[in-house]
Amino acid sequence: MTLQFAQQSPDALPLHVVGSDDLDSFIETLTPAHAAWVRASVFSGAIGQSLVLPGEDGAPAAALIGYGTETARARARFVLAAAVPSLPALTFALAGGVPADKLEQECLGWLLTAYRFDRYKSQAPDGAALVAPEGVDETRVEILANAEALTRTLINTPAADMGPAELEASARGLADAHGASIDVTVGDALLEQNFPMIHAVGRAAEQEPRLIEMRWGDEGPTLTLVGKGVCFDTGGLNLKPGGSMGLMKKDMGGSATVLGLAQIIMASGWKVRLRVLIPAVENNVSGNSFRPGDILTARNGLTVEINNTDAEGRLVLADALAYGAEENPDLMLTMATLTGAARVAVGPDIAPFYTDDAALAQALISAGPQMADPVWQMPFHAPYEAMIEPGIADLDNAPSGGFAGSITAALFLRRFAGDGRYAHFDIYGWTPVPQPARPKGGVQQGARALSMALPQVLGL
Known part of the structure; x- marks a missing residue:
């Protein structure tokens, strides 16, 4: 699926964006017939409303779309997208009404309304199309929309069709499309090449665990993206209850998000040396599952006591992080659907993130609202370090007590990230209730904010 603007056309219908507070003054600009039509309708300018204005021949001549009140807009994201499904499947050209600083964001939301996860059912009919307004970077918005579509589709695909091998195939497809190189370490080769925790977590599954490594670019600063690729999480021997297992196809949302971000970077032609690392596993149950009480030795030599096999994401990320840190990149990021504590x-x-880098944090805080991609900084709270130190090993993968679960997971990962600039995102990767431009299902979080913040931080 490709999300794109409509071609410029003289047949595109004018689309007037009208706020509730501006409706009366807007009606005064209309012809008497159209003014009477609007007054006779239930159109109030509320968010989600639309109204087609007929021409003399009865065919659509223009349309209105509600922009709500300032208070309502402050509580909404992708305001125009709320009404797009109610418009007829015609091509429209905006005729004003959207503030310049919101125009690109609203156009992105419009494109995202066209996303469909249709692998297992017939495709829905095409909806309303939009001509790119003047002043909008058409290419940039389309890049952002299609990166989001990639991430959503990867997350939405059930684990039977998106296991470690299929995730690898998706990464290879992205690499081929942009001229990137890719290397994959599979199965027992993980032990031979010193990725013991990736192997331990994934060895019980039918599909062998693997580490996917993609590289792109030969100039500029070095940027390493590490994404959690747990394609399904049963919880291992600490088996999840059925109600908690139902959404575990999304446990590879971190890898889906870094692939989406990588697509943005490569399609935009950034001058960076990009490296993507994805530990792809399925946390399953069999006679050779890793066990509670086991002590694993990570790639960097730290030992980890396993107190819960359902805290597996940080284990596979730890080996990948240690591997990434060996090249001392200018910046390293992790993306992971890691803890329920972050959702609480x-x-x-909202995508919480952790970093000690003040410049990166400020850039992300600024970029989030501008990119309709809310993020929130959380603390690497040093006094909690003792909570991840069990006594008989260097680290504990599942501290007891239940407090500060997202923070302790982030502190755990930081032990493997080296001494360079580092940030960690603890994302959810799922929209539980349909929202404008965000249907129920997989969703990208943090990538758009990063796409705006990283050029500033890396000096591009």
Whole structure:
């Protein structure tokens, strides 16, 4: 699926964006017939409303779309997208009404309304199309929309069709499309090449665990993206209850997000040396599953006591992080659907991130609202370090007590990230209730904010 603007056309219908507070003054600009039509309708300019204005021949001549009140807009994201499904499947050209600083964001939301996960059912009919307004970077918005579509589709695909091998195939497809190189270490070769924790977590599954490594670019600063690729998480021997297992196809949302971000970077032609690392596993149950009480030795030599096999994401990320740190990149990022504690803290819409880098944090805080991609900084709270030190090993993968679960997971990962600039995102990767431009299902979080913040931080 390709999300794109419509071609410029003289047949595109004018689309007027009208706020509730501006409706009366807008009606005064209309012809008497159209003014009477609007007054006779239920159109109030509320968010989600649309109204087609007929021409003299009865065919659509223009349309209105509600922009709500300032208070309502402050509580919404992708305001125009709320009404797009109610428009007829015609081509429209914006005729004003959207503030310049919101125009690109609203156009992105419009394109995202066209996303469909249709692998297992017939495709829905095409919806309303939009001509790129003047002043909007058409290419950039399309790049962002299609990166989001990639991430959503990877997350939405069930684990039977998106295991470690299929995730590898998707990464290879992305690499081929952009001229990147790719190397994959599979199965027992993980032990031979010193990725013991990736192997331990994934060895019980039918599909062998693997580390996917993609490289692109030969100039500029070095950027390493590490994405959690747990394609399904049963919890291992600490088996999840059925209600908690139902969404575990999304446990590779971190890898899906870094692949989406990589697509943005490569399609935009950034002058960076990009490296993507994805430990792809399925945390399953069999006679050779790793066990509670086991002590594993990570790639960097730290030992980890396993107190819960359902805290497996940080284990596979640890080996990948240690591997990434060996090249001392200018910046390294992790993306992971890591903890339920993060969801309790900020809910499903906000992507919490951790970093000690003040410049990166400020750039992300600024970029989030501009990119309709809310993020929130959380602390690497040093006094909690003792909570991840069990006594008989260097680290504990699942501290007891239940407090600060997202923070302790982030502190755990930081032990493997080396001494360079580092940030960690603890994302949800899922929209539980349909929202404008965000249907229920997989969703990308943090990538758009990063796409705006990283050029500033890396000096591109």
